[in-house]
Amino acid sequence: MSSREDPRTIRSRMALHSAFLDLLKSHALEEITIRQICSVAKVHYTTFFRHHPSKESLLEEIAAEQSEKLVTLSLPVVETDDRHAVHLTLCNFINENRALWSALLNGGAAGTVKAELLRLCMQPAIKRVPKKTKIPVELIVISTVSVQLEALSWWLAQPAGQFSVKQLADMLDELVYTSLK
Numbered sequence: 001m002s003s004r005e006d007p008r009t010i011r012s013r014m015a016l017h018s019a020f021l022d023l024l025k026s027h028a029l030e031e032i033t034i035r036q037i038c039s040v041a042k043v044h045y046t047t048f049f050r051h052h053p054s055k056e057s058l059l060e061e062i063a064a065e066q067s068e069k070l071v072t073l074s075l076p077v078v079e080t081d082d083r084h085a086v087h088l089t090l091c092n093f094i095n096e097n098r099a100l101w102s103a104l105l106n107g108g109a110a111g112t113v114k115a116e117l118l119r120l121c122m123q124p125a126i127k128r129v130p131k132k133t134k135i136p137v138e139l140i141v142i143s144t145v146s147v148q149l150e151a152l153s154w155w156l157a158q159p160a161g162q163f164s165v166k167q168l169a170d171m172l173d174e175l176v177y178t179s180l181k
Helices: 007-026 034-041 045-051 055-078 083-096 098-106 110-128 137-157 165-179
Strands: none
Touching: 007 034, 007 045, 007 055, 007 098, 034 045, 034 055, 055 083, 055 098, 055 110, 083 098, 083 137, 083 165, 098 110, 098 137, 110 137, 137 165
């Protein structure tokens, strides 16, 4: 059994993730210390470093997992061709996890999120985009993901409630689909 499959390793990893996510709900990323994460996770300080060299590394791992959840949630909606439903799904998921996504997009993991979303979206997009488009599929995916992430980052930086989920979904519809016409 590899150390990744060891139940203690899995429990520690899950506890660190959970603790970090809990702390992000009430603290800014820069305020959170590794000692706090360990305390909330109920793991020894050195255990943290068996899993991650820094809290940024932990954030990047969580970013990759959250990106995968987001794509897994969105892909079935994409298959319906209801563009507005895709953006509502995306915005609702981000809003339900607002503190986490604020930390991800505005606190140090935006590059990881973007790279992971591009990786996860590229193959499905290649299968869906008509072959006769003048714009390379890769550029369509890069542009779409970039616009969506920048809009989400902007929205998360606004005071909560200033723009509703529906308003943001409407803005995303206009930003993404107007530019692709």
